[in-house]
Amino acid sequence: MHISKLIPSSVLRRIDRVRERRILAVTAPATVEFVRRHGLRVLRGPFTGMNYLEGLEPTVGDLIAKLTGIYEQELHGAVAEWIEAGFEHVIDVGSAEGYYAVGFAVKMPATTVHAFDINPSQRERCGAMAELNGVGDRVRLGGECSPASFEAFPEQGVALLSDCEGAELMLLDPQLAPRLRGWPILVELHDFIDPTITETICERFRETHEIELIDSEPRQDSVPAELEFATARQRAVLLSERPVGMRWAHMRPRVQPA
Numbered sequence: 394m395h396i397s398k399l400i401p402s403s404v405l406r407r408i409d410r411v412r413e414r415r416i417l418a419v420t421a422p423a424t425v426e427f428v429r430r431h432g433l434r435v436l437r438g439p440f441t442g443m444n445y446l447e448g449l450e451p452t453v454g455d456l457i458a459k460l461t462g463i464y465e466q467e468l469h470g471a472v473a474e475w476i477e478a479g480f481e482h483v484i485d486v487g488s489a490e491g492y493y494a495v496g497f498a499v500k501m502p503a504t505t506v507h508a509f510d511i512n513p514s515q516r517e518r519c520g521a522m523a524e525l526n527g528v529g530d531r532v533r534l535g536g537e538c539s540p541a542s543f544e545a546f547p548e549q550g551v552a553l554l555s556d557c558e559g560a561e562l563m564l565l566d567p568q569l570a571p572r573l574r575g576w577p578i579l580v581e582l583h584d585f586i587d588p589t590i591t592e593t594i595c596e597r598f599r600e601t602h603e604i605e606l607i608d609s610e611p612r613q614d615s616v617p618a619e620l621e622f623a624t625a626r627q628r629a630v631l632l633s634e635r636p637v638g639m640r641w642a643h644m645r646p647r648v649q650p651a
Contacts, residue, residue: 416454423627424450438462439472440496461617467607471643476500481550486538487557491519498528509538540569552577559586574601578644602644609639
């Protein structure tokens with residue numbers, strides 16, 4: 394039996410928060426120094442040129458990865474595909490401070506982005522970052538997202554990004570939200586919380602979507618030149634942005650609704 398089956402999900406989430414605090418203890422000093430040297434504009438990657446808020450250095454452990462363009466680099470192809478498609482709406486569930494929500498709004502000038510996060514402080518940050526980048530009128534903030542929330546959106550012209558710490562098992566159910574059958578979906582799969590997540594979600598969408606599973610990759614060969622000042626320990630932690638074995642599913646609908 395998988396160990397996560399023996400541990401309640403609430404305990405697993407607390408363990409993840411402890412892990413995050415330990416990471417921040419290592420990354421915060423390096424992040425402060427990076428920002429002093431290189432500023433708060435994204436240097437590379439799909440959202441090159443996007444500006445970040447001041448003051449996040451002590452609390453966002455993957456800020457350097459985002460600013461240097463290596464954050465979730467496994468998804469760069471999917472992100473570029475969505476930007477090229479130019480959807481009318483992008484839904485971002487678990488938007489945090491707005492890396493994807495604001496990034497898509499910046500790079501897709503005809504798109505409205507709907508950023509959902511249950512954390513009020515994260516919503517506040519996302520809204521502030523949208524204003525900073527001049528897209529506040531096209532980034533709409535929301536709290537909890539449920540399958541019923543999707544009924545407010547059209548059947549076509551919508552793409553859904555999900556990073557909601559295991560809640561994707563509840564959220565991504567086409568029986569409860571039929572519109573999901575026609576939308577492109579990019580979902581981070583938190584099998585370390587529930588090992589059945591990947592299998593269950595793939596089974597739900599097998600008939601309606603082409604499913605590409607994307608595994609996380611090591612970052613040892615992706616050290617940005619801007620990190621030459623960091624210690625070996627800091628680099629190792631800064632570049633290890635995802636838990637071991639993390640994966641995503643990029644699900645493209647086989648047939649668009651008529």
